[in-house]
Amino acid sequence: MIVATVFIIVKLDRLMTAVMMMGFFSLLSSCIFMILDAVDVAFTEAAVGAGASTIFFLAALAIVGRTSKKRKKEKTLMPLAVVICTGVVLIYATFDMPYFGTADAPIHQHVAPRYLQESGDEVGPPNMVTSVLASYRGYDTFGEAGVVFTAFIGVLLLLGAGTRKSGLERPVPPNVKVESMRQKIVLREVADLLIAPVLIFSLYVQWHGDYGPGGGFQAGVIFASVIVLYALIYGIVPAQQLFPPRKLAYFPALGLLLYAAVGIASMAMGGNFLDYGVLMPDPHDGQHYGILIIELGIGITVAAVMINIFFSLSERSL
Amino acid sequence: MIEQLPAIQLLLTLLAAPICSMLRNGDQSWRLATLVSWASVAVAGALLHQVWDGNEISYHMGGWPPPWGIEVVVDELTAIVLLLVTLFGALVMTALRESLSTIMRHQRQSLYYTSFLLCMASLIGITLTGDAFNVFVFLEISSLATYTLIARGRDRRALTAAFRYLIMGTIGATFILIAIGFMYMLTGTLNMADLAERLPEHRDSRVLHASFAFFTVGIALKIALFPLHYWLPNAYTYAPKATTAFLAATATKVSLYVMIRFVFDVYGVEFSFQQMQLGTLLVPLSLAGILIASLTAIFQSDAKRLLAWSSVAQLGYMSLGIGLLNLNGLTASITHMFNHAMMKAGLFLALATMIYRVQSSQLTSLAGIGRTMPLTTGAFTVLGIGLIGVPFTAGFISKWYLITGALDKGWLPVAVLLIASSLMAIVYIGKMIDVMYFKPAPEEFSNVREAPMSMLIPCWIFALLTLYFGLDTRITAGLAGRVAANLLGAS
Numbered sequence: 001m002i003v004a005t006v007f008i009i010v011k012l013d014r015l016m017t018a019v020m021m022m023g024f025f026s027l028l029s030s031c032i033f034m035i036l037d038a039v040d041v042a043f044t045e046a047a048v049g050a051g052a053s054t055i056f057f058l059a060a061l062a063i064v065g066r067t068s069k070k071r072k073k074e075k076t077l078m079p080l081a082v083v084i085c086t087g088v089v090l091i092y093a094t095f096d097m098p099y100f101g102t103a104d105a106p107i108h109q110h111v112a113p114r115y116l117q118e119s120g121d122e123v124g125p126p127n128m129v130t131s132v133l134a135s136y137r138g139y140d141t142f143g144e145a146g147v148v149f150t151a152f153i154g155v156l157l158l159l160g161a162g163t164r165k166s167g168l169e170r171p172v173p174p175n176v177k178v179e180s181m182r183q184k185i186v187l188r189e190v191a192d193l194l195i196a197p198v199l200i201f202s203l204y205v206q207w208h209g210d211y212g213p214g215g216g217f218q219a220g221v222i223f224a225s226v227i228v229l230y231a232l233i234y235g236i237v238p239a240q241q242l243f244p245p246r247k248l249a250y251f252p253a254l255g256l257l258l259y260a261a262v263g264i265a266s267m268a269m270g271g272n273f274l275d276y277g278v279l280m281p282d283p284h285d286g287q288h289y290g291i292l293i294i295e296l297g298i299g300i301t302v303a304a305v306m307i308n309i310f311f312s313l314s315e316r317s318l
Numbered sequence: 319m320i321e322q323l324p325a326i327q328l329l330l331t332l333l334a335a336p337i338c339s340m341l342r343n344g345d346q347s348w349r350l351a352t353l354v355s356w357a358s359v360a361v362a363g364a365l366l367h368q369v370w371d372g373n374e375i376s377y378h379m380g381g382w383p384p385p386w387g388i389e390v391v392v393d394e395l396t397a398i399v400l401l402l403v404t405l406f407g408a409l410v411m412t413a414l415r416e417s418l419s420t421i422m423r424h425q426r427q428s429l430y431y432t433s434f435l436l437c438m439a440s441l442i443g444i445t446l447t448g449d450a451f452n453v454f455v456f457l458e459i460s461s462l463a464t465y466t467l468i469a470r471g472r473d474r475r476a477l478t479a480a481f482r483y484l485i486m487g488t489i490g491a492t493f494i495l496i497a498i499g500f501m502y503m504l505t506g507t508l509n510m511a512d513l514a515e516r517l518p519e520h521r522d523s524r525v526l527h528a529s530f531a532f533f534t535v536g537i538a539l540k541i542a543l544f545p546l547h548y549w550l551p552n553a554y555t556y557a558p559k560a561t562t563a564f565l566a567a568t569a570t571k572v573s574l575y576v577m578i579r580f581v582f583d584v585y586g587v588e589f590s591f592q593q594m595q596l597g598t599l600l601v602p603l604s605l606a607g608i609l610i611a612s613l614t615a616i617f618q619s620d621a622k623r624l625l626a627w628s629s630v631a632q633l634g635y636m637s638l639g640i641g642l643l644n645l646n647g648l649t650a651s652i653t654h655m656f657n658h659a660m661m662k663a664g665l666f667l668a669l670a671t672m673i674y675r676v677q678s679s680q681l682t683s684l685a686g687i688g689r690t691m692p693l694t695t696g697a698f699t700v701l702g703i704g705l706i707g708v709p710f711t712a713g714f715i716s717k718w719y720l721i722t723g724a725l726d727k728g729w730l731p732v733a734v735l736l737i738a739s740s741l742m743a744i745v746y747i748g749k750m751i752d753v754m755y756f757k758p759a760p761e762e763f764s765n766v767r768e769a770p771m772s773m774l775i776p777c778w779i780f781a782l783l784t785l786y787f788g789l790d791t792r793i794t795a796g797l798a799g800r801v802a803a804n805l806l807g808a809s
Contacts, residue, residue: 093500093528111385111507139379139388143443143455146332150436150459153339154466157429253336260333263325273325275381 220302255301344427355408391448493536500529544607554626567663600641647723648802654716664780686759
């Protein structure tokens with residue numbers, strides 16, 4: 001189904017439909033991640049791919065228009081050759097790969113056993129994914145938070161959010177698409193019903209990452225999608241009253257700094273960067289609080305970045 | 319404190335970035351960014367001092383021992399690349415404020431400095447790490463930051479250039495990720511040292527062969543090795559002013575460093591060169607790249623584009639040195655990595671200084687600028703002579719080692735081609751200097767003033783460094799020689 005979806009996306013001329021199909025594509029991939037037992041990844045893919053990025057595409061479409069222009073036939077031979085070569089090499093490699101799911105595959109033999117058997121004692125959270133992500137490889141995750149922040153700076157620099165007057169200060173032009181959605185009673189009722197529970201759910205995902213799938217990345221995205229939904233239904237102005245863009249622009253940086261602050265605190269307490277164990281007299285407590293705070297930092301950064309990007313895209317389309 | 323230095327090296331710039339983004343005043347964030355960059359230079363110097371003569375520092379992020387946690391490793395090669403990134407980054411940063419003042423409003427400037435710092439921090443991160451996946455994480459930051467830096471160029475062609483680079487860069491990064499994934503599949507570890515121990519037993523596995531192929535193509539895209547260089551000339555030409563100087567000095571060099579790390583330390587010399595025959599691939603392609611790119615450079619009418627093509631040629635020298643696979647060749651690669659970063663950053667900066675006054679990078683508008691801006695043009699000339707490789711400049715040292723390396727192999731034709739390419743460098747650098755000094759200045763630029771001090775001084779520091787490293791080679795060729803012996807001896 002994934003392959004079929006991709007073909008349809010490439011062939012489609014109508015951008016609107018293509019965007020919808022891309023959302024579908026994300027949902028399918030998240031199903032595949034589920035089958036592969038990567039629940040956390042599936043969660044993120046569903047929230048980011050099927051949720052947030054679809055909305056961003058829609059917001060972008062509002063700017064550029066719905067259909068793509070016909071372009072002159074371009075040289076397709078070279079890209080095709082590259083794609084075929086890549087595919088051949090990938091297939092060539094699969095012949096020597098260990099069978100899917102076998103216990104004696106090298107990835108299950110070397111580093112992973114310690115994560116599986118001792119992370120409960122060393123780090124604490126029953127969800128091992130969280131231990132690996134936030135503690136053993138916390139430095140990588142710090143880098144990932146940096147990636148999200150970098151993307152945010154890129155969008156700000158190129159789209160120029162925050163430099164124009166925000167929606168509050170400008171008269172709203174008539175006949176704006178977002179405004180008209182308020183009339184649709186079904187949409188509004190459903191949204192009213194959904195917004196509060198989903199907000200609470202995002203907080204649950206944020207704080208419950210220790211025990212089940214979830215954490216800062218997912219929670220941030222879910223939180224942001226709710227705000228975006230609110231903005232779509234009730235218009236961008238009330239949403240910006242709720243989160244003034246000028247102030248919101250500080251939060252991605254603050255989230256990243258919060259993450260780093262934990263690392264620096266542990267350096268000040270005599271440990272290495274991001275060694276949460278030294279933060280508290282009992283290393284377990286230290287790990288626990290350390291992970292909690294860095295997840296919060298990620299959550300803040302991700303949510304603020306998403307909302308910011310949405311605002312700056314929709315400001316352009318007004 | 320001392321043992322925390324590796325973490326401090328990264329954190330200085332990485333933390334200054336978000337703080338910079340929160341400052342709404344462009345001047346303030348420039349001051350912070352410049353201060354932090356120079357502090358990073360000091361840290362890089364301290365690290366170099368610590369690892370001098372072959373010591374190695376290993377720092378465990380999060381306190382977890384490798385391979386469970388992420389390790390940061392500093393050896394001599396790491397330290398010299400760190401010095402390269404921080405020193406040249408700091409010099410460009412110092413000149414950046416004046417350079418930006420004509421094209422960007424104050425508030426935007428803070429964001430631009432943020433991007434610049436993020437780019438610098440991520441390059442430091444890539445250099446420091448001893449973990450294969452961590453390389454990829456910082457590669458993402460550096461790519462995103464670079465696209466942004468380029469896309470903010472003066473006209474809209476910068477957007478197309480950035481987009482093309484984005485596509486190529488993403489393909490490159492994905493290939494590298496696939497390569498790392500395959501290695502992880504075979505060994506179950508991501509730590510580089512650990513990988514190096516565990517990979518040899520899989521040397522006949524097709525997964526490893528595919529991994530190596532993906533890595534080579536991916537990193538070659540990132541380095542802009544001929545024939546995968548198409549994004550580079552446009553990206554360098556349309557990137558805003560002084561930024562080009564920073565990108566030319568650091569981004570491709572750090573990618574080259576990653577290639578050396580992986581090819582020699584992770585995959586291993588024996589696997590890379592005997593089994594996969596990397597050398598037979600690199601040598602002819604590098605030579606072709608050197609000649610074709612030099613030839614293209616000669617016919618350019620835009621000064622920035624000319625220098626960009628010359629970069630493609632010079633990158634060919636570095637990959638050729640790796641392909642030679644002997645002591646002198648590899649020494650030449652590492653030395654030239656440093657020297658070329660210095661000279662090309664200086665050249666682009668001097669050019670940016672001229673463009674700051676005349677607002678165009680066409681050779682015709684640079685005519686006669688030697689009389690109106692004598693100091694800037696002086697610096698440009700010194701750096702240009704260095705790039706050609708005239709004795710007593712830094713460029714001579716690296717070319718000397720490279721030609722010796724080729725002769726050690728008994729490859730006389732290669733040495734001859736290298737000398738031919740130097741002659742071509744004389745032609746294209748000579749063409750620019752000729753225009754600058756001996757052509758009459760166009761009417762509208764006849765009363766152009768000399769550039770402000772904050773741009774002139776960095777230019778001249780680059781020029782003086784080029785002369786200095788032409789005479790004192792202890793921290794360039796001396797160190798590179800030890801590193802090369804180490805890399806080759808590890809097999």
